[in-house]
Amino acid sequence: MFERFTKDARGVVTGAVTHAERAGADSLSVEYLLLALLDRQGTRASFALAALGVVDRRAELEVALAAARRRGGLSTADAEALAGIGIDVTEIVARVEEAHGPGALEGDRKDKSWWAGRRSFARESKDVLEKSLRIAVGRGDRHIGDEHLLLAMAATPGVVADVLAQCGAGYGAVERALYGE
Template sequence: MFERFSEGARSVVTGAVGHAERLDADTVTDEHMLLALLDREGTRASFAFASLGIRDRRTSVEHALADARRRGGLSKADAEALAGIGIDVGRIVSKVEETHGEGALRADATDGRPRRRRFARRGFTPGAKGTLEKSLRIAVGRGDRHIGDEHILLALTAGPGVVAEVLADHGATYGTLERTMFGGTPPSAPPATG
């Protein structure tokens, strides 16, 4: 599949690996791909970010992603669903952080000791792999021969999850991105699967 990626899409993937390394994450996630997309300039995705005002609100996007990491990767929708059955995620996070320190529920949290890596190469989470596969389906559905950064961005919004939620909170849904990047309606929007 990687041979179908444009140079720009390959840059997003390598940029995502770089973000994972800078954040000392064990794996590459959708969040890292979003950050790599935000770094790019002169592409359809960067045009969409600028048009929707997201480039100017990058700090807000990064804070929203950090809040989700603090909640152990739960989206606001997940937290609301748990609240519906009487589980207060905010209270649980506060109690855990009182005992174990701020950020203790982050998926990449450690007990204060430096991490030791056996391998320097970081793998992609199943969700991130799914996003890359979804970007292929989006490209094929649009009749495009190659996968570009715009397809990766659309794939990040095509299903539930923290990144899709953060983007939607900032005005970037599948539909708004599709209209901004390509004009008009999508020829075949993928089903919202996770």
């Protein structure tokens, strides 16, 4: 599949590795793909993100991603659904952190010397990459560009899709910004 990636899409993956290394993560999550996508300039996806105002809201986006990470990967919608049945996620996080220290639910953190080799893709990242291929094929494109990665992130349920939607970049908005449809 990677042979079909454009230079821009490969740049997103390379940037995600850098973000994961900085964070001390042992795998590449969709969050790192999104942050790498936001770092890019002069690409189709970067123009779409700028047109939707996501670039200007990067700090807000990073705060939302950090909050979800602190909740063990639960999205705001997940936390609200649990609150609807009487489970206070904020209280659970506070108790776990009280017992085990700050960031205890963040997972994916290991000793930085644990594995000095390549970082693997988290399951949800693999799902996004596979979906980007399906989106490209569905559109009749022979390549996978960063625009396909962005569409796949917006279409794959999870924290990143929720955060993008909160910033006004749900799948429909991204598709309109990219293709005017």
